[in-house]
Each structure stands twice: as C-alpha cells, then as structure tokens.
Amino acid sequence: MKDKKGAPRKTKFDIKKITQLQGYSSFTSALMAIVLGLIFGFMVMLFANPGSALAGFRFVVLGGLGRIGDVFYFATPILMTGLAVGFAFKMGLFNIGASGQYTMGLYFALYVAFMWQLPNGIHWMVAILAGMVGGMIWGFIPGFFKAFLNVNEVITSIMFNYIGMYLVDMWIQSNATIYVSSTTRTRYVPMSAQIPSLGISGSNVNFGIVIGILIAIILYIVLQKTTFGYELKATGFNKHASEYAGMKGKKNIVLAMAISGGLAGLGGAFLILAPSGIVGSSMTYEPINIIAANGFNGIAVSLLGHSHPLGIIFSAVFISHIQRGGTLTSLVGYKPEIIDVVIAVIIYFSAFAMIMKSSAGKFIKSKFGKKENKENKVAKEAE
Amino acid sequence: MENYIVEMLNITKEFPGIIANDDITLKLKKGEIHALLGENGAGKSTLMSVLFGLYQAEKGIIKMNGKEVKINNPNDANALGIGMVHQHFKLVEVFTVLENIILGVEPNKMGFLQESEAKEKVLYLSEKYGLKVNPDALIEDISVGMQQRVEILKMLYRDNEILIFDEPTAVLTPQEIKELLKIMKDLANEGKSILFITHKLNEIMEVSDRCTVLRKGKYMGTVDVKDTTKEELSRMMVGRDITFTVEKEEAKPKDVVLSIKNMTVASKIHKNNAIRDVSFDVRAGEIVCLAGIDGNGQTEFVHALTGLEKLVSGSIKLCGKDISRSSIRQRSMGGMSHIPEDRHKHGLVLDYTLEENLVLQRYWQKQFQNNGFIKFGEVRKYAEDLIERFDIRSGQGPETITRSMSGGNQQKAIIAREIDKEHELLVAVQPTRGLDVGAIEYIHKQLVDRRDAGKAVLLISLELDEVMNVSDRILVIYEGEIVGELNPKETNVQELGLYMSGAKRNTSKEIKNEG
Numbered sequence: 082m083k084d085k086k087g088a089p090r091k092t093k094f095d096i097k098k099i100t101q102l103q104g105y106s107s108f109t110s111a112l113m114a115i116v117l118g119l120i121f122g123f124m125v126m127l128f129a130n131p132g133s134a135l136a137g138f139r140f141v142v143l144g145g146l147g148r149i150g151d152v153f154y155f156a157t158p159i160l161m162t163g164l165a166v167g168f169a170f171k172m173g174l175f176n177i178g179a180s181g182q183y184t185m186g187l188y189f190a191l192y193v194a195f196m197w198q199l200p201n202g203i204h205w206m207v208a209i210l211a212g213m214v215g216g217m218i219w220g221f222i223p224g225f226f227k228a229f230l231n232v233n234e235v236i237t238s239i240m241f242n243y244i245g246m247y248l249v250d251m252w253i254q255s256n257a258t259i260y261v262s263s264t265t266r267t268r269y270v271p272m273s274a275q276i277p278s279l280g281i282s283g284s285n286v287n288f289g290i291v292i293g294i295l296i297a298i299i300l301y302i303v304l305q306k307t308t309f310g311y312e313l314k315a316t317g318f319n320k321h322a323s324e325y326a327g328m329k330g331k332k333n334i335v336l337a338m339a340i341s342g343g344l345a346g347l348g349g350a351f352l353i354l355a356p357s358g359i360v361g362s363s364m365t366y367e368p369i370n371i372i373a374a375n376g377f378n379g380i381a382v383s384l385l386g387h388s389h390p391l392g393i394i395f396s397a398v399f400i401s402h403i404q405r406g407g408t409l410t411s412l413v414g415y416k417p418e419i420i421d422v423v424i425a426v427i428i429y430f431s432a433f434a435m436i437m438k439s440s441a442g443k444f445i446k447s448k449f450g451k452k453e454n455k456e457n458k459v460a461k462e463a464e
Numbered sequence: 465m466e467n468y469i470v471e472m473l474n475i476t477k478e479f480p481g482i483i484a485n486d487d488i489t490l491k492l493k494k495g496e497i498h499a500l501l502g503e504n505g506a507g508k509s510t511l512m513s514v515l516f517g518l519y520q521a522e523k524g525i526i527k528m529n530g531k532e533v534k535i536n537n538p539n540d541a542n543a544l545g546i547g548m549v550h551q552h553f554k555l556v557e558v559f560t561v562l563e564n565i566i567l568g569v570e571p572n573k574m575g576f577l578q579e580s581e582a583k584e585k586v587l588y589l590s591e592k593y594g595l596k597v598n599p600d601a602l603i604e605d606i607s608v609g610m611q612q613r614v615e616i617l618k619m620l621y622r623d624n625e626i627l628i629f630d631e632p633t634a635v636l637t638p639q640e641i642k643e644l645l646k647i648m649k650d651l652a653n654e655g656k657s658i659l660f661i662t663h664k665l666n667e668i669m670e671v672s673d674r675c676t677v678l679r680k681g682k683y684m685g686t687v688d689v690k691d692t693t694k695e696e697l698s699r700m701m702v703g704r705d706i707t708f709t710v711e712k713e714e715a716k717p718k719d720v721v722l723s724i725k726n727m728t729v730a731s732k733i734h735k736n737n738a739i740r741d742v743s744f745d746v747r748a749g750e751i752v753c754l755a756g757i758d759g760n761g762q763t764e765f766v767h768a769l770t771g772l773e774k775l776v777s778g779s780i781k782l783c784g785k786d787i788s789r790s791s792i793r794q795r796s797m798g799g800m801s802h803i804p805e806d807r808h809k810h811g812l813v814l815d816y817t818l819e820e821n822l823v824l825q826r827y828w829q830k831q832f833q834n835n836g837f838i839k840f841g842e843v844r845k846y847a848e849d850l851i852e853r854f855d856i857r858s859g860q861g862p863e864t865i866t867r868s869m870s871g872g873n874q875q876k877a878i879i880a881r882e883i884d885k886e887h888e889l890l891v892a893v894q895p896t897r898g899l900d901v902g903a904i905e906y907i908h909k910q911l912v913d914r915r916d917a918g919k920a921v922l923l924i925s926l927e928l929d930e931v932m933n934v935s936d937r938i939l940v941i942y943e944g945e946i947v948g949e950l951n952p953k954e955t956n957v958q959e960l961g962l963y964m965s966g967a968k969r970n971t972s973k974e975i976k977n978e979g
Binding site for chain 2: 309318325326
C-alpha cells in the first residue's frame with residue numbers, strides 16, 4: 082500500500098514540472114490541432130473513396146519520409162515567411178504582407194542573379210542579400226506608415242501585396258534578360274547565382290534551409306536574450322507600459338516590420354535561387370498576377386509554431402512533410418488538394434490556439450496532476 | 465431565534481496545501497447590510513464563491529430561511545435569489561443598458577422580444593431605488609458608475625433578495641461611492657439583504673449593520689458596527705495595530721527640484737485645454753499633494769509632466785534643467801520616478817515575469833546589459849534583492865508572471881522599481897488605489913521615507929484622508945487650474961472639499977493663475 086501511495090506522487094511531480102514548462106501548452110495545442118486536422122482529413126478521404134482511404138492516409142502521414150530532401154527544400158521558403166509573420170507578431174504586429182515582401186525579395190534576388198556579373202563564390206550570397214533588402218524595403222514602408230501616420234499595418238501590407246506583385250510581374254515581363262516570353266517564365270538562374278546544393282540525390286534541397294534554421298536560432302536568441310528582444314516583446318504585450326518605460330515604440334515598429342520583411346524577402350530569394358537536380362536548369366518564376374501562396378502559408382506556419390522561432394522550424398518542416406505526402410496520394414486516386422484541406426483544418430484549430438492552449442493543457446493536467454493545478458490556482462488567489 | 469435569511473455554517477474549503485476557508489460561519493439577517501472584511505487573500509472571495517455555487521465546501525452547510533440548501537452552480541444560486549455584482553463587470557459593451565439587464569431572462573411572446581414590457585419594469589425599478597440609468601444608452605458609452613447601476617438593476621430585475629457586492633467601490637469616484645452607499649441603504653430598507661465585500665473601513669462604518677472579519681482563511685468574529693471602531697476592525701483584520709495617521713516629522717524643504725511654469729496641456733476629450741496655465745514648485749524634502757476630484761485634469765497633468773503627452777505651452781524644470789521637450793527616458797534619467805495611475809496599463813507588462821518588470825526602467829543600463837545582451841544573472845540578483853527589501857510576495861519569486869500577483873504586491877513591485885532607481889523627484893499617482901489598509905500603510909511610509917531622504921515627492925490623490933495625512937503642502941486642482949494652496953495642519957476636510965468642488969478659491973500670492 083505504501084508503495085502505491087508513493088509511486089503516483091513521483092509521477093505527479095514529474096508531470097507538474099513538464100506542465101509548467103513555458104512551451105508545454107503551446108506544444109500540446111499544436112499537437113492537438115495536428116491530430117484533429119489529420120482525423121478530419123482521413124474522414125474526408127474515407128468519404129470520397131473508402132477503398133483507398135487507408136493507403137492514402139498512410140501516404141499523407143508517412144509519404145514525406147521517403148523524400149526527406151524535398152521536404153526540407155519545400156520547407157525553406159515557408160520557414161522564412163513563417164519567421165517573418167511570427168517575428169512581427171511578437172511585437173503585436175500582424176504582417177499579412179509577407180507575400181508581397183517575399184515576391185519583392187524574389188525579384189531583387191533575380192535581378193542581381195541576372196544583371197550583375199560577380200565571381201562564382203559570392204554571386205549567390207549577394208543575390209540572397211539583395212533578396213533580403215528587397216523584402217526589408219517592402220516591410221519598412223507599412224511599418225513607417227504604422228509608426229508615424231498611425232495607419233493599420235494589416236491594411237497597408239495587404240495593399241502592398243498587390244502593389245509588389247504587379248510591380249514585380251511588370252518589371253520581369255519587361256526585362257528580356259530575365260524573362261522568356263515564349264515560355265512565359267523566367268530563365269534558368271545562372272549557375273554562379275544558384276545556392277549550393279546539399280547534394281541529396283533526386284532533390285533540390287540546398288544550403289538555404291541551413292541558413293534558414295540558423296536565422297531562426299538567431300531570432301530566438303535576439304528575442305530571448307537581447308534588450309531589443311526585451312523591448313519588442315514588452316511592446317507586443319503592453320504598448321502603454323513600453324511607452325511609459327521610455328522605449329522608442331515608433332523606431333521599434335519600423336525596425337520590426339523591416340526585419341520581418343527582410344525574412345520574407347529571404348524566403349523569396351531562397352526559392353528562386355535554388356539549384357535543380359537536373360544540371361543546367363533551375364527554379365523559374367511565372368509572372369501571372371497571382372499573389373504568392375508561400376506568403377500566406379507563412380501565416381499558417383507561424384500560427385502552428387505559436388510565433389516561436391524554434392516552433393516555426395518544426396511547423397514549417399511538418400507542413401512541408403504532409404504536403405509532400407499529399408502529392409503521393411494521387412497514386413491511389415486522390416487529388417493532391419486533399420492535403421490543403423488537412424492543412425486548412427490544422428490552421429483552423431491552431432487559430433483557436435487560445436482555447437486549445439488552455440483546454441488541452443488543462444485536460445492533461447487534470448488527468449495527471451489534478452491537485453497541482455488547483456494548488457497553483459489557490460496560491461494565485463491567496464496572494 | 466433571530467430571523468436569518470442565509471446561514472453559512474462552519475464552512476471549510478480546502479485546497480491542497482492551503483485552507484482557504486477554515487470553519488467559517490456567516491449569518492445574514494434579512495434586510496441588513498453585512499460587511500465581509502479581510503485583507504487580499506483572506507478567503508472572502510472563496511467564501512462568496514461557495515455561496516454563489518462556484519466552489520463546493522468540504523465541510524459545513526448552507527441554510528436559507530432555516531432550511532438546508534445545496535448550491536451546485538451559479539444557476540442554483542440565481543434560483544434561490546442570490547445575485548452578485550462582480551468587481552469586474554460582466555456586461556456586453558455593445559449592447560444597450562436594457563439589453564444587458566434582460567440578458568438571459570428576456571420576456572418574449574412566441575420568441576418575439578417584448579422590449580417595452582421589460583423597459584417598463586426597468587424604469588420602475590430604477591425609479592424605486594434611485595438607480596439613474598438611460599435604458600437605451602450603450603454600455604461602452606456610459607460611466608463606470610452607471611455600469612455598476614446596470615449590474616445592480618440586473619439583480620433587481622431577477623428579483624434577487626440577497627445581493628452580493630464584491631468590492632464595489634474600488635472603481636468609483638468619491639461622489640459615485642457616496643451615491644452607491646446611499647443606494648445600498650435604500651435597498652436594505654426595502655428588505656433586500658446585502659453582503660458587502662470590502663477592505664475600506666470608512667465605508668463599512670458608514671453603511672453596514674454588522675461586519676464579519678476574516679484573516680488568512682480563519683473566522684475572526686462578527687461585530688455590530690455601531691459598537692466598534694475603525695481601529696478595532698483593522699486590528700481584527702490585520703492582526704496588529706494599524707496607524708491611520710502617518711507618523712512623520714516636520715518637513716524641511718530645501719532646494720527647488722521641480723519647477724512648473726505656466727503649463728498648459730490640451731485635452732483629448734474636449735476642445736478646451738485640460739490644464740490651464742498651472743505654475744508651482746516642489747522642493748526637496750517635502751511632499752506636495754495635488755488634490756482634486758477625478759477628471760479635473762490630473763491625468764493630463766501627469767502625462768505632460770512625465771512626457772507621455774506634449775505641452776501646449778509653458779515649461780517644466782527638473783533640478784534646474786528644462787525638460788519641457790525631453791523624451792520620457794531623458795526625464796527618467798534626469799531624476800524623475802513615476803508611479804503611474806493605472807498600474808496595469810502603464811506600470812507593468814503583466815505577461816512579463818516579476819524580475820523582467822523590476823528592470824523595466826533600467827534594462828538598458830550598463831549594469832544589466834552588455835552589447836545589447838541582457839545579463840539575466842544580474843537581473844535575477846537585483847530582483848531578489850528588491851523582493852527581499854520591499855517584501856514583494858509572489859508564488860514563484862522573480863519568475864512569477866506578474867499577472868498572477870495580487871494588486872498590492874504588483875504595486876509594491878512598481879514602488880520598489882521606481883524608488884530604487886536614482887531619482888530626485890517621485891511622482892506618485894493614486895498609489896494606494898484599490899489596496900487594503902496594510903498595503904496603504906506601507907506605501908505611505910515609503911513616501912515619507914523618500915521625503916526624509918531628501919527627495920521631492922509629488923503625490924496626486926483623490927482620497928481626502930490620504931491628502932490630509934501624507935502631504936506637507938496641498939495644492940487643489942479644479943477644472944485644470946490650481947485654485948488653492950493649503951497647509952494640511954491649518955485646514956480640514958470640509959474646507960478642502962469646498963476647494964475641490966470649486967466652491968472656494970484662494971488668491972494668495974503663490975498662486976498666480978486665477979481666472
């Protein structure tokens with residue numbers, strides 16, 4: 082009997098420790114959103130074609146594993162746009178303009194790739210930096226409007242999505258060095274401007290993902306350890322208190338939006354400067370007046386990753402993973418769009434994060450650590 | 465046997481590790497105002513939550529009119545005629561007053577709302593109890609005092625007989641408090657039974673018939689208010705003697721620290737200026753109190769002084785340096801500390817930890833950062849030192865999320881931060897708002913300490929007792945102008961009140977801004 086009494090106490094203590102970790106509730110709610118999304122996707126598949134639902138679902142969940150290179154390749158741009166949205170969100174800004182910044186970055190990178198003659202080793206680096214600058218400019222402007230003219234950043238950045246996209250399409254179509262009118266696409270990027278491949282056969286995965294992950298880690302350090310991050314988060318949590326403490330809110334808004342734009346711009350650069358598995362070819366861009374989906378996918382990635390730079394790495398890879406798996410479902414007769422349904426549902430549930438965050442966390446706490454939960458509550462009240 | 469409408473007998477509510485209510489008995493007579501007094505965390509809220517069905521007690525029973533009842537949830541409580549005005553109102557901002565009152569009990573015919581019928585009843589009730597409201601106004605447009613009247617009407621509309629008021633005066637101005645207390649008396653005279661949760665002794669003395677005191681979850685006793693004194697009640701509540709008069713020696717004013725000349729500040733609400741041509745000095749070693757009824761320009765004055773708003777004209781000098789156009793941070797570095805009026809809005813980042821909040825004014829100083837990287841080790845050491853010296857209590861020490869702390873300890877954190885920062889002038893705006901007597905005593909002591917340390921203190925307060933007790937010099941502000949300078953030793957509350965309400969002005973030499 083004594084043993085029995087002793088044992089649960091130990092596990093309870095462990096659970097308590099875990100449940101109090103900062104990222105715990107974010108993690109559980111993200112996990113729950115994913116599980117619910119997958120279940121919903123499975124139900125849709127079952128409804129559409131019961132016979133091959135199981136096989137199709139296996140592709141969704143596991144299919145990406147066989148093409149790990151591609152998973153990382155396609156994760157790169159959405160990782161960057163995800164970081165862009167998440168970073169701005171830390172300061173309480175909703176940068177819905179990641180698409181425009183991404184497209185702008187893509188064009189700046191293309192321009193440097195085609196129009197500048199640079200030595201082999203540094204051409205691609207300069208092109209990447211150009212992409213970042215392009216995105217920064219496109220993030221800076223809505224930030225400036227927000228800070229000094231008090232114009233809501235959501236509205237300006239949505240408009241800048243369109244302005245950026247039409248501008249870029251116009252510039253590309255009028256530039257014969259970049260654009261091939263017979264194929265209605267851009268030319269293959271010069272070899273010197275292509276990002277070095279990581280050498281995984283049969284995939285385009287390149288050094289971009291490494292840079293992306295490094296940037297995410299740097300962002301994490303900036304947010305957690307620096308005075309800039311401290312100011313940024315303080316402003317995001319409570320604008321008035323940050324003003325009271327003498328922080329330069331306007332400067333920080335412009336800076337945060339420019340950095341956010343720069344991140345999205347990098348995403349565009351990483352996409353367009355990627356090498357191809359087939360020698361001599363590369364990614365191309367087709368200017369057909371459509372807002373880049375990768376910008377909006379960034380919002381999804383950021384939501385699922387709870388705006389946390391390290392969380393966003395995982396959510397970008399995960400979304401890319403099921404996207405790859407999704408394309409395989411066509412082998413058993415599904416349209417690959419099925420995966421968009423799954424992702425959409427996941428995002429819906431992520432958007433309910435506030436509810437999920439408390440309910441999922443509470444559910445596990447109440448199952449395993451009922452008493453601690455209450456204890457905390459009482460301690461709170463008793464103070 | 466007396467006629468009790470509610471009896472809560474030997475209630476024990478335990479949470480693991482803490483006994484929130486330990487064998488507490490509370491008996492409410494019909495038609496009385498019964499105060500429930502205790503410090504923050506004494507168990508008042510838990511006890512009311514048991515009565516309102518939010519918690520179930522482990523031991524003890526609840527009787528209504530002599531019969532035992534089980535209250536499992538707030539709906540049961542409502543059915544038994546128990547209503548509650550929460551400290552933070554539960555109103556739908558974009559609905560009208562009427563819609564809020566009938567919410568959940570809408571009179572209807574076959575699903576069609578019978579609004580006129582409801583309106584009639586609301587108007588009748590509002591007339592009967594003197595609860596002035598405009599049924600068609602939107603909640604977001606009306607004052608806090610009127611919102612509270614809507615909450616009271618909600619209870620009356622539901623024919624509740626037992627009314628619980630949870631710290632109802634915390635959010636009100638002095639006039640509104642007066643009005644509310646009168647309404648409560650009227651309600652009691654009409655036969656309603658009222659439970660009045662508070663830690664303001666004056667209000668208890670004024671309206672309650674009896675008072676039950678809790679301390680740290682224990683029952684301290686129930687007393688007839690007419691047979692007791694404020695001092696006795698506070699001793700029961702805190703467990704030691706509380707001094708209501710602040711002990712301090714004669715002020716020894718030295719050099720002028722703050723000098724304000726012809727300050728004019730625009731109003732955000734109306735076209736006229738909120739502060740008109742105000743001039744005064746504050747010297748080192750004195751506490752100057754800017755007294756006035758809420759809304760006479762105090763907020764704008766403080767914002768302009770601390771840099772949150774711009775001046776229209778005039779100048780501010782701090783230690784001889786003109787700071788009229790300086791940024792907030794420059795003013796802060798120049799020696800100004802500011803305990804803000806709204807500690808949640810301006811004073812704290814509630815989602816930050818306690819230690820992060822304690823360095824909110826200093827995180828950028830060499831001591832706490834190196835090349836832009838915050839030295840968290842230093843921050844922790846500093847926070848632990850402040851927590852110890854200022855006795856800031858919290859669940860997890862420096863790592864506590866500030867939102868989870870009690871109001872008194874949040875305020876202590878702000879005071880610790882502002883006092884420990886290098887400063888020559890301390891601007892304290894309503895520093896004791898919403899706090900219990902223990903915390904108030906502590907804060908007053910800190911203000912006097914600052915003065916004795918040779919700092920200048922500018923206190924902005926609405927509480928007459930505070931104004932009279934703490935200050936060395938009183939300036940009265942009325943409609944954006946200084947209308948009087950008084951010596952607290954030579955004046956009394958009545959005279960002060962006349963100045964504050966604009967009925968009297970003095971035109972002595974120091975005050976050059978009349979008319």
